[in-house]
Amino acid sequence: MSIDLHTHSTISDGKFSPEEIVVMAKEKGLSALAVSDHDSLEGSRRAVESGKALGLKVFPAAEISASHKNQAVHMLVYGIDLDNKALQQELDSAREYRVNRMRSIVGNINNELEAEGKPLLDLEPLLELGKEKPLGRPDIADYLIKLGYVQTRSEAFDRWLSKYNIPNKSLSVGDVCRLAHDAGGIAVLAHPGSLSLSLNSLSSDFDDHKKIISELKEQGLDGIEVYHPDHTEEVRGKYLALAESLDLVVTGGSDFHGTFGPADMLGSASVPDDVIERLENRIKIYH
Ligand code: AMP
Numbered sequence: 001m002s003i004d005l006h007t008h009s010t011i012s013d014g015k016f017s018p019e020e021i022v023v024m025a026k027e028k029g030l031s032a033l034a035v036s037d038h039d040s041l042e043g044s045r046r047a048v049e050s051g052k053a054l055g056l057k058v059f060p061a062a063e064i065s066a067s068h069k070n071q072a073v074h075m076l077v078y079g080i081d082l083d084n085k086a087l088q089q090e091l092d093s094a095r096e097y098r099v100n101r102m103r104s105i106v107g108n109i110n111n112e113l114e115a116e117g118k119p120l121l122d123l124e125p126l127l128e129l130g131k132e133k134p135l136g137r138p139d140i141a142d143y144l145i146k147l148g149y150v151q152t153r154s155e156a157f158d159r160w161l162s163k164y165n166i167p168n169k170s171l172s173v174g175d176v177c178r179l180a181h182d183a184g185g186i187a188v189l190a191h192p193g194s195l196s197l198s199l200n201s202l203s204s205d206f207d208d209h210k211k212i213i214s215e216l217k218e219q220g221l222d223g224i225e226v227y228h229p230d231h232t233e234e235v236r237g238k239y240l241a242l243a244e245s246l247d248l249v250v251t252g253g254s255d256f257h258g259t260f261g262p263a264d265m266l267g268s269a270s271v272p273d274d275v276i277e278r279l280e281n282r283i284k285i286y287h
């Protein structure tokens, strides 16, 4: 059996709908799933419903943009009440911010295209898309692919989206933890060992990560995502030991976006089965 607690649907920057992901997870024989869209509860809501209909355990979840000491980090929340007002309000406001951020990033790309005498990007289709979901740089990437400026999302990031990035509206890690707890769930630091959107933006020294994670625990952090495709076996071992020493829960997932071929990534993070029981016990504390 395998488990995947980190996936993205069409509600954020994934290729498949929440319902399709649940069907794929079921077909792959996964024993537990979470759809963790960026700054949105909608994908998770639909996935939880589908999970009930198909008899698959689906955790309510989201991946929330946060910051620590002015660096962007990602937080995963699990077991939250998807109708919680305070959480919903914060995410709505993050989503509005993303629309204006999109205007600025597109403006910067257009300045460059204009200087080169090339056709500009039209904001309208992006703003239209923004009515359905929180806009992210991958949406600009997909648009650049459609216009033939680049072939892949990665190429769009390399050429424009990394250098013209503007931080998302972000809560502090402590705020995300408080919101998650008040909504009956828990907060986990996502992919701490990734090169970006992680602690590595603050320091690449694992001893510093230890210090930061123990400070974050004081602010309410419940766990860390150990099993993630950005983490090598060695890195997983280090975070696992750290989680044990600090009594933090451990989670994991493939960060499936569906953009690298069909369902091959789903469930591929080798998350051990005992993660689920510990996760559920932790969630119970706040429920
Ligand atoms: P945003 O929230 O708008 O900053 O978009 C961040 C998302 O873009 C990440 O969660 C990834 O899914 C995606 N992303 C970041 N860097 C890259 C990259 N180099 N290639 C493809 N996708 C990326």
Ligand code: ZN
Residues within 6 Å of the ligand: 008, 012, 013, 038, 257
């Ligand atoms: Zn994403």
Ligand code: FE
Residues within 6 Å of the ligand: 063, 074, 190, 191, 197
């Ligand atoms: Fe992330």
Ligand code: FE
Residues within 6 Å of the ligand: 006, 008, 063, 255
């Ligand atoms: Fe993710």
